[in-house]
Amino acid sequence: MEINNVLITDAVDQACINLLKENGINVDCKYNLPQEKLLEEISDYDGLIVRSDTKVTSKVLAAGTNLKVVGRAGAGVDNIDVKEATKRNIVVLNTPGGNAISACELTCTLITALARNVVQGAASLKAGRWDRKLYSGHEIYGKVLGIVGLGRIGREVAIRMQAWGMKTVGYDPIVSAEEAAKFNVKFLELDEIWPIADYITLHTPLLPETANMINSNVLAKCKKGVKVINVARGGIIDEEALLRALEDGKCGGAGLDVFEQEPPTNPVTLKLIQNAKVVATPHLGASTSEAQIRVAVEVAEQFIALTNRNQKYSSVAGVINPSALHSNK
Incomplete structure (x- = not known):
């Protein structure tokens, strides 16, 4: 694939820019471009690299008359119209493994913080109280x-x-019970998990099948006092249902890093964040220096692999729409 000019519209680590340039690819960094400006300029580029802020809509893809690939330096491609890209034979890729450790560690942190009321206890002590009991x-x-x-x-x-x-x-629809057992997880159907789990942690993309997965019906099936953690995507949890469950005692706590709207302005979301049983963080799952470098390098490596310019880089494991990739060969 011929990729000579790449536009980066969201801030990525310098390692991405350096690696692309070292392999003969021209890079322009234009952060926070208004949509109309992006529409004007995108036709000059073969490739586009984004994170979360840039919305790669059908209009952007239509304006990108020379666009061959859109890469997201991160997991998930919620902000890219993959269907439209595929229709136009534009490859869409992400870096699914780049932030795995960072997101995992934040999940584990939220689990332990909820168990021991770390955040609430610290805030109480800073306020001059001694609420040990x-x-x-x-x-x-x-x-x-x-x-x-x-x-x-x-x-x-x-x-x-x-x-x-x-x-x-x-549970995972594409992982077998045998595969799960290899890392000591007992595979169960969702309706088998809800009644026995003391903690539920979500690690799915936001899809029509997963939207509002945790809702009033599900929470009603759960143990009283169940704690819910979401470091995946906003929208997987019905925030209004979760708030009700926290208020009536059905849910014992929640660790939330992602929200339906970011930054949140919805009154329900704001009330949820303020709930005393909630530990909330502003989408910090991938916000470590290690993850930022890793995703930046991974997206650059895949762009280089597509060009076949450097045999050191051959993996395009993050390609979301393989049919577009095959059409470009």
Whole structure:
């Protein structure tokens, strides 16, 4: 594939730019471009690299008359119109493994913080109180962790929380029970997980099938006091249903890094964030220096692999629409 000029519209680590240039690809960095300006300029480029801020809509893809590939330096491609790109034979790729460890570690942090009321206790002490009895927690040893999504992140979470003594059960539509058993996760159907899980952690993309997966009906099937963690995508949890469950005591706590709207302005979301049982962070799952370098390098390596200019780089494991890739060969 001929890729000579690449536009980067969201801030990525310098390692991405350096690697592309070292392999003969011209790079222009134009961050925070208004949509109309992007529409004007995109036709000059063979490739586009984004993170979360740039929305690669059907209009952008139509204006990109020379566009061959769109890469997201991160997991998921919610901000890219993959269907339209495929129709136009534009390859869409991401870096699915680049932030796995960082997202996993934040998930584990939220689990332990919820168990021991770390955030609430720290805030209380800073405010001059000594609420030792109020913030008594519980051990996670022996508790059941339900993992929905057994991809890279879900597997890493399972391995780490097993070391804490948690019992891990999980579900993934494309992972077999035999495969799950290899990393000591007991495969169960979702309706088998809800009633037994003390903690539920979500590691799925946002798809029509997963939108509002955690809703009133599901929460009604769960243990009283169940704790829910979401470091995946906003929209997988019905935020209004979760808020009700927290308020009536059905849900014992939530660790939330992602929201339906970011940054949130919806009154329901804001009330959810303010709930005393919630530990909320502003989409920090991939916000580590290591993850930022890793995803930047991975997206550049895949662009170079597509050009076949450097035999050192041959993997395009992040391609979302292989049919577009085959059409470009």
